[in-house]
Amino acid sequence: MRLPSLKTNVESTQSVVVTKQKLTQKSFVTNLGDYLMEKLFLLLGTLAIFILLLIVGFLIREGSDALREVGISEFIFGQSWYPSSSEPRYGALPFIISSVMVTVGALLLAVPWGIFTAIFISEIAPKRLKEMLKPVVEIFAIFPSVVLGFIALIVISPIVANVFGLSNGLTAVTAAVILSVMALPTIISIAEDSLNSVPSDFKEGAYALGATKWEVIKNISLPAAKSGIIAAVMLGFGRAVGETMTVLMAAGNAIDMPIQHFLGLTVPDFLTSVRTLTANIAIEGSDVAWGSLHYSALFVVGMILFVITFIVNLIADLLINRQRGALRND
Amino acid sequence: MGIKEVEPVQINVKEQFEARVSESVRDVFQVEELSLWYGTNQALNSISFSVKEKQVTAIIGPSGCGKSTFLKTLNRMVELNTNVQTRGSIIYQDVDVFDPKVNLVELRSAIGMVFQKPNPFAKSIFDNVAFGPKIHGVRNKKKLKEVVELCLKRVGLWDEVKDRLNDSALSLSGGQQQRLCIARCLAVEPEVILMDEPTSALDPISSAKVENLIEELKELYSIVVVTHNMQQAARISDHTAFFLHGELVEYDRTDRIFSNPQDQRTKDYVTGRFG
Numbered sequence A: 001m002r003l004p005s006l007k008t009n010v011e012s013t014q015s016v017v018v019t020k021q022k023l024t025q026k027s028f029v030t031n032l033g034d035y036l037m038e039k040l041f042l043l044l045g046t047l048a049i050f051i052l053l054l055i056v057g058f059l060i061r062e063g064s065d066a067l068r069e070v071g072i073s074e075f076i077f078g079q080s081w082y083p084s085s086s087e088p089r090y091g092a093l094p095f096i097i098s099s100v101m102v103t104v105g106a107l108l109l110a111v112p113w114g115i116f117t118a119i120f121i122s123e124i125a126p127k128r129l130k131e132m133l134k135p136v137v138e139i140f141a142i143f144p145s146v147v148l149g150f151i152a153l154i155v156i157s158p159i160v161a162n163v164f165g166l167s168n169g170l171t172a173v174t175a176a177v178i179l180s181v182m183a184l185p186t187i188i189s190i191a192e193d194s195l196n197s198v199p200s201d202f203k204e205g206a207y208a209l210g211a212t213k214w215e216v217i218k219n220i221s222l223p224a225a226k227s228g229i230i231a232a233v234m235l236g237f238g239r240a241v242g243e244t245m246t247v248l249m250a251a252g253n254a255i256d257m258p259i260q261h262f263l264g265l266t267v268p269d270f271l272t273s274v275r276t277l278t279a280n281i282a283i284e285g286s287d288v289a290w291g292s293l294h295y296s297a298l299f300v301v302g303m304i305l306f307v308i309t310f311i312v313n314l315i316a317d318l319l320i321n322r323q324r325g326a327l328r329n330d
Numbered sequence B: 001m002g003i004k005e006v007e008p009v010q011i012n013v014k015e016q017f018e019a020r021v022s023e024s025v026r027d028v029f030q031v032e033e034l035s036l037w038y039g040t041n042q043a044l045n046s047i048s049f050s051v052k053e054k055q056v057t058a059i060i061g062p063s064g065c066g067k068s069t070f071l072k073t074l075n076r077m078v079e080l081n082t083n084v085q086t087r088g089s090i091i092y093q094d095v096d097v098f099d100p101k102v103n104l105v106e107l108r109s110a111i112g113m114v115f116q117k118p119n120p121f122a123k124s125i126f127d128n129v130a131f132g133p134k135i136h137g138v139r140n141k142k143k144l145k146e147v148v149e150l151c152l153k154r155v156g157l158w159d160e161v162k163d164r165l166n167d168s169a170l171s172l173s174g175g176q177q178q179r180l181c182i183a184r185c186l187a188v189e190p191e192v193i194l195m196d197e198p199t200s201a202l203d204p205i206s207s208a209k210v211e212n213l214i215e216e217l218k219e220l221y222s223i224v225v226v227t228h229n230m231q232q233a234a235r236i237s238d239h240t241a242f243f244l245h246g247e248l249v250e251y252d253r254t255d256r257i258f259s260n261p262q263d264q265r266t267k268d269y270v271t272g273r274f275g
């Protein structure tokens, strides 16, 4: 390679002229390539958003009949769902409660479990084990949900029936357990990412003050990764609340309100068969008469589900952004 | 606050006095034949010398010569890296720090450390200083307040921050953050303070403040400081160790290292001819 020489004035002026030409001239091919690429990305991007809007629009259009005729409050607060009786009722509250119960139950198990696993992988495990565990966690995430549902059916449900002395082990608890296994990979990998992004300066500072490993984790790593971990929990929630096949197979799908009265209080009954929003759509969606009120009502159920996941994802997004902002500040 | 002006005559008197005393003071560390490897890469090679009590010992040498590694070995922070192997011994308080029975919590509370880049925790100013005492079991609020005030006063930060102790430590300037880190380290009542280029990320005025602070602190603490700044080493230290390629080339009183080094390589380095 020849180094540019600055020996003579002539040479250097020439080279300046050349650069200037290069600077001001873009070849036709470059221009066209840039133009096409830009438009292609624009097209793909807008198409994705457009399709999303289309789906939402479709949901609203198909659901509007039922919304108008039944009313949104009956959907949200009505306690019975008898779509094919002569006097049909469209109360989705049992499904809403079931979805929340199964999801929250799953998170109660998956969050501590997932966070401890994340701490183990990011802070404690030796490097080799760490490299092995990460892909294993990711494989869990792509496990087909029907297989997990089957495991719930064959393995978990008899255990639940035995432990609690039930005739039927397909209950909210069964679904919650298997859903927690499904939500686990999301929680672990995101929590682990946010633990890893805690600057090592902080940890070293704490170690240098004589902190033990556990004190560093508790006082430095976890607080610094807090918003990321909350976001991980939210995404785990989104994963669990939208899951269909597994709960369909594990939860028993009874349409009654899953509640019991205990010491004068109304409390959710985890040891009873439940039907979630997703399961209801899957069960009734296949043989509903197209265009009927029942058909439209199922779209309203879908809308309720959509709103729940949307809100949860929105909160997760906000938290993740806040975490990023916080890291940028220092 | 400016750098302290000292009359030349006084320097001489002071130096002579210190020269007389320094040979007789107790050793806080006795480093013997210390070698260290990161994996297969040897970073320290058979280092032997003693760090004197209640004095400032400067460690100088070109980049990559093992200064930080040596410093981190004194409180065994170096073991946070994987695959570190050591040979030789460092005697501190009649105990070899590499002894498997050594309690790292106690060791690191007795040997504090200040880092090159100020690294206050993302907590309030108060909580930064209170962190050490808290993890070592101080729960009493009043006691914590006292410790925080005392340590912040000792580093000259109290008047600057006393009205905003609950603000995030990250809202302080770089120089203030570094002094906060020193205060945080003082709060665990160490005997020794290790400082790895404590002023290299600071502006001249903040550096001067930290330098003055080091001079004040040596009344109470033994200080080992790594620095790339020759003038700084000459100004603040009593003894200087010159490292090169993981080896200790020369260790002597600072005035001798700078005025009359025995080794040609030391001479070249301190006069700025290489490095």
Ligand SMILES: Nc1ncnc2c1ncn2[C@@H]1O[C@H](COP(=O)(O)OP(=O)(O)OP(=O)(O)O)[C@@H](O)[C@H]1O
Pocket (backbone or CB within 6 Å): B038, B041, B042, B043, B061, B062, B063, B064, B065, B066, B067, B068, B069, B070, B081
């Ligand atoms: N974590 C590590 N893993 C492997 N090698 C390391 C590690 N830290 C340092 N080293 C190597 O050890 C040698 C000494 O590094 P060290 O950081 O102690 O140098 P230094 O004198 O502090 O340099 P500087 O003045 O640039 O801070 C270097 O060759 C470096 O590459």
Ligand SMILES: [Mg+2]
Pocket (backbone or CB within 6 Å): B067, B068, B069, B196
């Ligand atoms: Mg260094």
